[in-house]
Amino acid sequence: MVCPPQAAHKNEVLYPCKEGTGLNNQDPAPLARRRLQRALLHLPLYQAIAELAPPDGRQLARHALALHLREIDLLRPSAQGPVAGGQVSDRAAGGPESFSDRAATGGPEAIADPALLAAELAELAEQAALEYLLNEGDGQAALAPLSEIAVEKAAVLQAVAAQMDGPSGRDDYALEQGYVLEPVVSGLTYPTGVFFDDEGGVYVVEGGFTYGPARGPARVLKVDGQRLSVVAEGLQGPVTGALWHQGALYTVEGGPSGRLARTVPGQGTSGLVTGLRTFGDHYGSALALGPDGFLYFGVGAATNSGVVGWDNYVFGWLPQVPDGHDVPARDLRLVGENYWDLNWLAPDPRRAQAWTGAFKPFGTPARPGELIRGRRMANGVLYRVRPDGSGLEVFADGLRNVFGLRFSPDGRLLALNQGFDGRGNRPIDADWDSLWEVRRGGWYGWPDFASGLPVTAPRFRPPGQPQPRFALLEHPPLAGQPLLRLPPHSASMKFDFAPREFGFAGQVFIAQFGAGAPLTADPRAVRMIPGFRVVRANLASGQVRDFYVNLRPGAGGPWPERPIDAKFCPRDRCLYVVDFGVLEAIPGHFIPHAGTGALWRIRRA
Numbered sequence: 001m002v003c004p005p006q007a008a009h010k011n012e013v014l015y016p017c018k019e020g021t022g023l024n025n026q027d028p029a030p031l032a033r034r035r036l037q038r039a040l041l042h043l044p045l046y047q048a049i050a051e052l053a054p055p056d057g058r059q060l061a062r063h064a065l066a067l068h069l070r071e072i073d074l075l076r077p078s079a080q081g082p083v084a085g086g087q088v089s090d091r092a093a094g095g096p097e098s099f100s101d102r103a104a105t106g107g108p109e110a111i112a113d114p115a116l117l118a119a120e121l122a123e124l125a126e127q128a129a130l131e132y133l134l135n136e137g138d139g140q141a142a143l144a145p146l147s148e149i150a151v152e153k154a155a156v157l158q159a160v161a162a163q164m165d166g167p168s169g170r171d172d173y174a175l176e177q178g179y180v181l182e183p184v185v186s187g188l189t190y191p192t193g194v195f196f197d198d199e200g201g202v203y204v205v206e207g208g209f210t211y212g213p214a215r216g217p218a219r220v221l222k223v224d225g226q227r228l229s230v231v232a233e234g235l236q237g238p239v240t241g242a243l244w245h246q247g248a249l250y251t252v253e254g255g256p257s258g259r260l261a262r263t264v265p266g267q268g269t270s271g272l273v274t275g276l277r278t279f280g281d282h283y284g285s286a287l288a289l290g291p292d293g294f295l296y297f298g299v300g301a302a303t304n305s306g307v308v309g310w311d312n313y314v315f316g317w318l319p320q321v322p323d324g325h326d327v328p329a330r331d332l333r334l335v336g337e338n339y340w341d342l343n344w345l346a347p348d349p350r351r352a353q354a355w356t357g358a359f360k361p362f363g364t365p366a367r368p369g370e371l372i373r374g375r376r377m378a379n380g381v382l383y384r385v386r387p388d389g390s391g392l393e394v395f396a397d398g399l400r401n402v403f404g405l406r407f408s409p410d411g412r413l414l415a416l417n418q419g420f421d422g423r424g425n426r427p428i429d430a431d432w433d434s435l436w437e438v439r440r441g442g443w444y445g446w447p448d449f450a451s452g453l454p455v456t457a458p459r460f461r462p463p464g465q466p467q468p469r470f471a472l473l474e475h476p477p478l479a480g481q482p483l484l485r486l487p488p489h490s491a492s493m494k495f496d497f498a499p500r501e502f503g504f505a506g507q508v509f510i511a512q513f514g515a516g517a518p519l520t521a522d523p524r525a526v527r528m529i530p531g532f533r534v535v536r537a538n539l540a541s542g543q544v545r546d547f548y549v550n551l552r553p554g555a556g557g558p559w560p561e562r563p564i565d566a567k568f569c570p571r572d573r574c575l576y577v578v579d580f581g582v583l584e585a586i587p588g589h590f591i592p593h594a595g596t597g598a599l600w601r602i603r604r605a
Contacts, residue, residue: 032078108541115164122157188597189216200571208237241287254283272389282401298402306358306447309425313344329378329397336368339425358471398444404494429462433492434482442479489515490531494565501573511563
């Protein structure tokens with residue numbers, strides 16, 4: 001419930017237009033150029049659907065192609081400049097025979113089932129429609145007709161997909177044809193990652209923690225065939241990131257006061273950076289070594305959307321850290337919205353109430369226009385630091401929960417940010433997980449933008465609840481738009497780039513842990529079970545394809561249950577997948593099953 005006296009404010013418009021709020025200060029050209037490039041890449045796919053659709057759906061499929069061509073025509077003048085790959089060759093425009101060639105060079109990829117292709121393009125069209133409405137500022141009105149076209153195109157493509165039959169899979173799991181799944185080690189408890197040393201030696205992390213009272217060993221193990229040996233133990237769980245660098249093991253560790261630690265074999269473990277705000281709903285991230293020699297890691301938000309409430313009591317941390325709340329990395333000014341709740345810290349919560357504002361401890365209201373000072377020890381941030389622990393700085397902020405972090409082969413820092421949940425006193429529904437290119441000093445929108453779009457967009461309104469409103473009176477310039485948007489509640493975790501020897505060279509392979517419904521979303525509102533798979537993504541075309549899928553989540557069978565990490569070994573060029581194991585979600589609790597985690601290898605047949 002929103003405090004009535006503070007319900008009205010000047011940000012109530014659907015897409016507010018403040019200076020610096022939107023994509024590149026409201027200049028639509030970068031968005032138009034990116035969309036034009038993808039639209040040109042996708043043109044052969046629309047042509048293929050028009051040819052492959054069944055007779056009853058052929059007219060609809062041709063209508064989708066016509067809408068796509070119209071979108072391209074309207075994008076050209078708004079793009080204001082050349083578009084990389086903007087010309088479609090005669091062969092590429094001719095039909096499906098050129099798909100494999102284009103996929104090898106970063107273009108779109110065909111799929112054997114036209115129904116899945118149509119559904120995929122419908123989702124991309126829906127995302128484009130929302131991006132076109134990002135602002136109402138200078139020049140943005142030129143993109144408004146494109147949103148209407150994209151919405152119609154998405155509906156047409158969904159109708160085409162509904163007329164086609166989808167493929168049938170195996171009873172237990174599905175794996176991309178031409179690949180083999182093999183067990184490496186099993187019996188792990190709450191594993192969170194896999195990494196390699198300079199010689200290709202394999203190491204796995206047991207995180208030591210999961211939501212709820214369950215605990216396990218927080219340690220790093222070396223994998224030698226079927227044998228495991230302890231490299232570091234007694235770490236501070238949850239351990240979310242680890243890597244070797246110059247003979248030392250570096251780990252990102254959570255808890256009430258998190259740290260970046262270094263372990264030197266035979267010399268023990270020491271904290272390089274301490275006092276990290278790794279408590280609450282989210283903790284630390286993966287750890288990445290940059291081409292500049294710095295270490296990069298993230299600290300997640302303490303809450304879902306900036307407001308402490310009943311969901312944090314259910315998760316168990318509010319009674320333990322009653323003054324816990326989110327802290328920004330830069331100065332922010334609040335609208336002053338306050339949210340009603342039972343007072344979960346009172347002896348009898350049913351007989352007391354609390355009003356809580358964003359970035360405030362539970363039961364502390366916010367004032368309109370109140371200034372919240374930024375701090376270096378903050379939430380929702382990415383840090384960088386030298387390997388000796390010096391020079392710590394906030395590299396980027398406004399990120400809800402980065403878990404996967406990796407430098408691309410061409411040196412770009414990419415981060416997987418997990419989207420809002422439809423829970424708590426400020427629920428935000430249907431947000432995607434998103435993959436971003438992160439730039440120094442960039443602000444990525446949390447808690448007022450969801451995957452690059454304002455939370456005031458109708459998509460993000462939870463069923464039967466009020467439309468989310470802004471928490472901040474003013475916004476820093478938004479750093480851009482994500483490279484990918486992935487299904488809501490898929491819990492997209494860690495990722496890596498495929499080497500040429502494995503196939504799908506340069507594509508991003510992403511481990512998706514799977515939904516935590518009913519704690520993180522209403523299961524009745526989920527059309528399909530998200531996550532429980534490894535997907536591969538083409539960053540140029542935006543297409544995301546299943547590579548491995550657990551078809552029986554919760555069964556705990558002899559196949560990966562909840563993938564949490566996916567990494568390519570530099571020695572054998574195989575994909576190593578960490579399976580967290582069985583984690584049940586019931587109303588009010590998570591129930592983890594110790595000893596059900598495993599490490600798997602996927603190789604070409």
